[in-house]
Amino acid sequence: MASPSQLLLQRFSRHRMAFASATLLVILVVLTAMAPLFERVLAVSSSEVDLFNRFAAPNIRNLLGTDELGRDLLLRLLYGGQISLFVGITAALIASTMGTAIGLLAGYVGGRLDGFLMRLTDGVIALPLLPLLIVLAALDLSKLGLPDTLVNSENVSFYRIILIVSLAGWTTTARLVRASTLSLREQDFVLAARAQGCSDLRIMMRHILPNLTSPVIVATSLSVGNIILLESVLSFLGLGIQPPTPSWGNLLTNAQELIWESPELAFYPGILIFLTVIAFNFVGDGLQDALNPRTGKHVSSTT
Amino acid sequence: MIRLCLSRLFQSALVLIVMSFVIYLLMGLMPGDPIDLMVSSDPDMTSQDAQRLRALYGLDLPVTERYLNWLSSALSGDFGFSRLHAKPVFTVIGPAFANTAILVGLSLILSLALGLSMGIWAAANPYSLKDYVINMLAFAGISVPAFWLALILIMVFSVGFGVLPAGGMSLPDETGMWNTAKYLVLPVCSLTIASIGGHTRYMRAAMLETMGQDYIRTARAKGLKESQVMLGHALRNALIPVVSIIALDFGALFSGALITETIFAYPGMGKLIFDAIMGNDYNLALITLLLATLFTLGGNVMADVVYGMLDPRIRISAGASD
Numbered sequence: 001m002a003s004p005s006q007l008l009l010q011r012f013s014r015h016r017m018a019f020a021s022a023t024l025l026v027i028l029v030v031l032t033a034m035a036p037l038f039e040r041v042l043a044v045s046s047s048e049v050d051l052f053n054r055f056a057a058p059n060i061r062n063l064l065g066t067d068e069l070g071r072d073l074l075l076r077l078l079y080g081g082q083i084s085l086f087v088g089i090t091a092a093l094i095a096s097t098m099g100t101a102i103g104l105l106a107g108y109v110g111g112r113l114d115g116f117l118m119r120l121t122d123g124v125i126a127l128p129l130l131p132l133l134i135v136l137a138a139l140d141l142s143k144l145g146l147p148d149t150l151v152n153s154e155n156v157s158f159y160r161i162i163l164i165v166s167l168a169g170w171t172t173t174a175r176l177v178r179a180s181t182l183s184l185r186e187q188d189f190v191l192a193a194r195a196q197g198c199s200d201l202r203i204m205m206r207h208i209l210p211n212l213t214s215p216v217i218v219a220t221s222l223s224v225g226n227i228i229l230l231e232s233v234l235s236f237l238g239l240g241i242q243p244p245t246p247s248w249g250n251l252l253t254n255a256q257e258l259i260w261e262s263p264e265l266a267f268y269p270g271i272l273i274f275l276t277v278i279a280f281n282f283v284g285d286g287l288q289d290a291l292n293p294r295t296g297k298h299v300s301s302t303t
Numbered sequence: 304m305i306r307l308c309l310s311r312l313f314q315s316a317l318v319l320i321v322m323s324f325v326i327y328l329l330m331g332l333m334p335g336d337p338i339d340l341m342v343s344s345d346p347d348m349t350s351q352d353a354q355r356l357r358a359l360y361g362l363d364l365p366v367t368e369r370y371l372n373w374l375s376s377a378l379s380g381d382f383g384f385s386r387l388h389a390k391p392v393f394t395v396i397g398p399a400f401a402n403t404a405i406l407v408g409l410s411l412i413l414s415l416a417l418g419l420s421m422g423i424w425a426a427a428n429p430y431s432l433k434d435y436v437i438n439m440l441a442f443a444g445i446s447v448p449a450f451w452l453a454l455i456l457i458m459v460f461s462v463g464f465g466v467l468p469a470g471g472m473s474l475p476d477e478t479g480m481w482n483t484a485k486y487l488v489l490p491v492c493s494l495t496i497a498s499i500g501g502h503t504r505y506m507r508a509a510m511l512e513t514m515g516q517d518y519i520r521t522a523r524a525k526g527l528k529e530s531q532v533m534l535g536h537a538l539r540n541a542l543i544p545v546v547s548i549i550a551l552d553f554g555a556l557f558s559g560a561l562i563t564e565t566i567f568a569y570p571g572m573g574k575l576i577f578d579a580i581m582g583n584d585y586n587l588a589l590i591t592l593l594l595a596t597l598f599t600l601g602g603n604v605m606a607d608v609v610y611g612m613l614d615p616r617i618r619i620s621a622g623a624s625d
Binding site (some may be wrong): 123125126134135143225259260270274285 | 314315318321322326329330331332333334335439442443445446447448449450451452454455457458462554555561562565566576577580581588591592595596598599600602603
């Protein structure tokens with residue numbers, strides 16, 4: 001007999017694309033984490049401007065060549081990857097925490113609160129996402145009464161983009177979690193917990209939340225891809241991560257103007273976004289199959 | 304059914320009113336200030352003048368009062384002037400909307416034609432090589448960053464082969480079908496590729512689910528040809544959720560092509576919204592954002608209503624829960 005987690009791993013690795021994608025993601029994370037090491041070994045810089053070495057062809061030191069300011073492209077891609085992956089994963093986690101809290105509360109408490117929270121979710125889903133995110137990204141933070149030290153600090157564009165893109169991702173999780181909570185709260189073990197005198201908070205946190213793990217994991221892994229796409233779009237438009245800090249999105253901003261001189265500058269960041277997003281989507285798909293063996297393709301394949 | 308429609312409409316109207324206030328508030332938090340813009344364009348203006356202008360335009364009032372003023376003039380049909388275009392807001396929106404309708408309409412038709420048939424084809428051969436390849440393509444389609452795809456298309460067809468323009472729209476002296484059409488090819492292609500994956504996956508999933516139903520087994524047991532079972536029995540029901548997805552797409556028509564239009568410098572609604580936000584054109588940004596919200600909400604209501612009309616099961620359960 002295999003343990004549940006072994007079974008899970010078995011089912012996941014049977015989904016070949018998901019397994020290959022998970023491997024690719026691990027490699028990407030390790031490579032981007034090793035950026036400082038590459039910087040030292042290759043003796044090139046991701047930030048130092050070298051105007052005598054602009055648009056260098058790939059060579060032994062600049063493995064992918066240099067950009068319009070003579071900075072090493074490979075290193076900028078790796079450092080950009082650190083930012084893009086971190087923003088994507090963090091925002092997805094924040095979004096699914098928000099979604100889980102809202103869905104759990106709505107599903108467990110029910111009644112008016114449920115009605116209100118779900119109408120709110122419906123309302124947010126029915127909004128034109130991208131234009132509104134652009135407005136939020138363009139806001140003048142000092143008009144919000146935030147202290148100047150915070151507004152002018154270098155990291156503000158970083159925190160702001162994480163917050164903004166996580167606002168986009170919580171609705172799916174909230175709906176999924178609510179649906180699962182509705183059926184879980186009618187189960188006997190919840191009744192047993194209530195009979196023992198557990199408080200509502202304890203029932204939600206200790207008895208229902210652990211059973212929500214699989215829908216939340218699936219929703220989160222499926223939303224990371226979307227969130228990375230949103231971050232790259234906003235950064236591309238100049239509203240996300242601000243240069244000189246690189247992100248895969250903002251590396252493409254200049255590339256559009258330089259497309260005649262140096263098309264490869266536009267190629268690499270995009271292909272990395274593409275690979276990362278497709279990998280997260282495959283992993284999400286694989287997790288969905290592995291965690292809910294009764295839904296999805298297995299039902300239809302047996303009929 | 305009528306109750307469902309009415310409650311949906313009422314709910315959407317509520318969201319729209321709330322959003323009009325939220326968007327109004329957000330506009331006030333945008334960088335810059337209309338009076339500062341006037342001051343910077345006129346060196347003779349003193350700070351007293353600026354103060355008087357502020358009072359004249361009512362900008363020294365509290366935000367709720369300003370919102371109500373705006374709302375009452377908007378409801379009487381006065382939406383103000385666009386700063387960037389120096390025209391009344393609505394005369395700017397008309398042509399942009401027509402352009403977007405052409406662009407998004409064409410790509411929606413293409414994407415549906417290709418995506419739905421690929422989805423049906425994949426579902427007809429589940430877990431075969433065909434299905435596998437179509438699935439891979441669909442995953443690629445939903446994962447590709449639309450703006451990068453646009454850049455790659457420009458790179459190949461404008462920079463590489465030099466056969467298609469990288470952006471813009473036909474000039475008045477360029478006449479003929481091809482001259483109008485050639486500016487549309489790349490934007491339509493990139494929008495189509497970006498949405499085709501979603502359509503394929505929806506269609507495939509809906510088909511597979513329907514194919515598992517009992518009445519399909521009955522149809523097969525009657526000895527119908529597989530094509531009759533697929534197209535006559537399964538497709539009709541599988542299309543129900545897909546039709547509601549199309550209604551949602553329709554709602555996104557107004558702002559959905561923002562990135563593509565911006566990259567190809569195509570003068571449609573998306574670019575209009577983006578330029579208005581970035582160029583401190585408050586009046587224009589406010590109205591276009593509200594219209595975008597109105598359209599998206601409309602698409603959602605349409606999706607729900609269409610679903611209810613096509614699927615009696617939904618109608619009954621919605622009636623029962625009321």
